[in-house]
Amino acid sequence: MTKGLPFWCDQASPSPYPALEDDMRVDVAIVGGGILGLHLAWRLRDTGLRVALFEARRIGFQATGRSTAKVTSQHGLKYDRLIRDLGAERARIYAQENEKAVRDIASLARLIEGRADLEQKDAYIFAADKDQAEQLEVECKAAAQLGINAEIVSNVPLPFSAPALLRFPGQYQFDPCRYLMGLAKLVSDKIALFEQSRVLEIEYGSPSCLSINGRVVKAGRIVLATQIPIVNDGFFFTKSFPFGHPVAAAPLPGNPRPEGMFISAGAPTRSFRTARRDGQDWLIAAGKEFKLGDAEQQRDAIADLRAWLLDCFGIQALSHLWTNEDFRPMDGLAFVGAATASQPDLLVATGFEAWGLTQGAVAADIIASTILGTEHPAADLLRANRVRPLAGGGTFVAENSKIAAHLVGDRLLRRKVVQVEDIGPGEGGVVSKKGKQLAVTRHQDGSLSAVSAVCTHLGCIVGWNATDRTWDCPCHGSRFDESGKVLTGPAVSPLARHEWDPSAP
Known part of the structure; x- marks a missing residue:
């Protein structure tokens, strides 16, 4: 029987963190217990600031725990586009900060019991045809220009034809649920952690007040470490657009284990990696995108993923099947920092696309630097209240036109x-x-x-x-x-x- 929950959450231990029951006052309130929120808690752990983290549900079970958990600076065909849109110097900042995030996450995982099942793996983009192979060549040159170690290879054993692959060596994979719960344990001696504590309202002031579980938390600074901000300040819901994709897990039926983490160069999305549990090799795979709330598109994406897994890996039954949600920013870059000029103490991060692990770690570094009053090389690049009409204007108009159509079409x-x-x-x-x-x-x-x-x-x-x-x-x-x-x-x-x-x- 297929379980309708993420593979990583299946064996998670009971949570030790309480729900908020009393009023409190802090210097920094972190809203959200994913990789961004907990990395920020780690960065602030020894600063002497009074910090509390509030997770609306359970640490490790939300977006981070629903991912395929690839820790990599390889973000699809990203770097050539960044160079063309932003120039080499700004693209280099993006590349190097995500490379640093890979190293930081791996270092933290080694401090966690069981190392959160951390494994060093190469990350590959694979081509399905000659045109895609040529795209990989262009992307390889772009990565080299930005100081990233990457190479074109063609001899990787896979159960399907791939005329060329772009290899990023020395990347990682892990168990995201164990990682977040382990990180929470590392910070819990100095950071107050609360679960089942959803923020319902924020009243701005000096300090600001958060309404949580009928209690009031007064905070000097608020960090919305949620996938999309839960307030309308900055109107980030008009700049980062949701999409879903199915994710599945199943035991590998005797086929050789693919060594690495893989994603397709083109559509439909084929993204997969392996995991080892109880002496068994498992495949974790994500399929093509679908529009959230569109049942027909979702059924099609799941059927397509099932057919591909059967055809390529001989997988006839899935042990786990779930969907994950991501947000695509209008100009290809996440929004990180002060939500608006008028609310400098409200800090946000959103629009990580499908690469929230490293980008979440980068965002945590930027926000920590902002709170501590130090400079960060990517702060201006990812500034949340930036305006780039030439880079993202078309996407902004197109996506919000679709949303307007939903509002009118669905309701009327x-x-x-x-x-x-x-x-x-x-x-x-x-x-x-x-x-x-x-x-x-x-x-x-x-x-x-x-x-x-x-x-x-x-x-x-x-x-x-x-x-x-x-x-x-x-x-x-x-x-x-x-x-x-x-x-x-x-x-x-x-x-x-x-x-x-x-x-x-």
């Missing part, structure tokens, strides 16, 4: 509405009832439950994610469990509950 034209009788046991769908659009789940016993289908962030209509059993917003990436509880922002309020009246029209 009701394109997602299904008939309640078409919702099977264990499934969900959006139903129109009494002029309202409701997100309806049918339980295994046939009973129905309903919540509002209107996302509490800005009002888009959510869609059913059958893999994770969640309601996902296609506009700005908020996700809710089937009862309407917030899983990820930018929304902070749950979907309103509705009593299901079968007799009502």
Whole structure:
């Protein structure tokens, strides 16, 4: 039976961190317990500052724990584009800071019990045809120009044809859940850690006040270490755009273990690595992108991934299947630093695309430098309140036009509405009832439950994610469990509950 949870979370130990129960005052409040939040906690651990970290759910189980966990400065076909868009000097900053992040993460992993299953591996981009092979040649030259060690190879054993591969040696893979829980343990002697502690409201001032679990946390500085900021300051939900992709795990059925971490040069996305557990080799693979909340696109992406795994690796059944969410920045670079000029003590980081491990570590370094009053080489490059209309203007307009279409089309034209009788046991769908659009789940016993289908962030209509059993917003990436509880922002309020009246029209 396929488990609908990430491979890394399957064997996680119980959490030792409490929910916030009392008012408190800190110098720095870190909101989010992923790689960004915990790396920042590590950087601030010995500074003498009063620091607390608040995780809305559980450390290690969110975006970082749902990734394929490749620790690499190889970010797809990235560097040639950066040189063309930004120039070699600024592209070199991006490259070198991500190279440093690889080393920093590996060093921290060695301090954690079991080293978080850290393994040194080469990272490869593989070409499927001659045109892609030529793209790899261009990318290889760009990497060399920026001081990155990379080379074209063609003799890597793989169960499919790859005429050329671009190899980045000396990269790493690990268990992200064990890494974050281990890092939390390393900082917990000096940093207050809280789980099940969701920030519902922020009132700015000196100090600012965060509303968490009915308590008040006063903070001199606030760091939103969430995938997308949970406040509208800076309007980052209009500059970083959500997308999903399926991720699967399965035992390798006797085939030779691919040695390395791999991603395709072109679409559809083929990204995979191996892991070792209980004496068995496992394959962890991610498939092509889909629009969050689009059930048809998601089904197609999962079917495509299953077919590819069967064809190339002989994998007939998946042990784990889940979806992950990422945010693509409009100009190809993450947004890190003060959210706005008027709120310099509200610090954010978002738009890591699919490379949040190293970029999260880089962002933590930048934010730590900002708090400590020191310079950072990438601070200006990734400045959160930057404006680059030539680099990102087209993407900005195109993506926000799509979001506007969702707002109008989904709410007024009701394109997602299904008939309640078409919702099977264990499934969900959006139903129109009494002029309202409701997100309806049918339980295994046939009973129905309903919540509002209107996302509490800005009002888009959510869609059913059958893999994770969640309601996902296609506009700005908020996700809710089937009862309407917030899983990820930018929304902070749950979907309103509705009593299901079968007799009502």
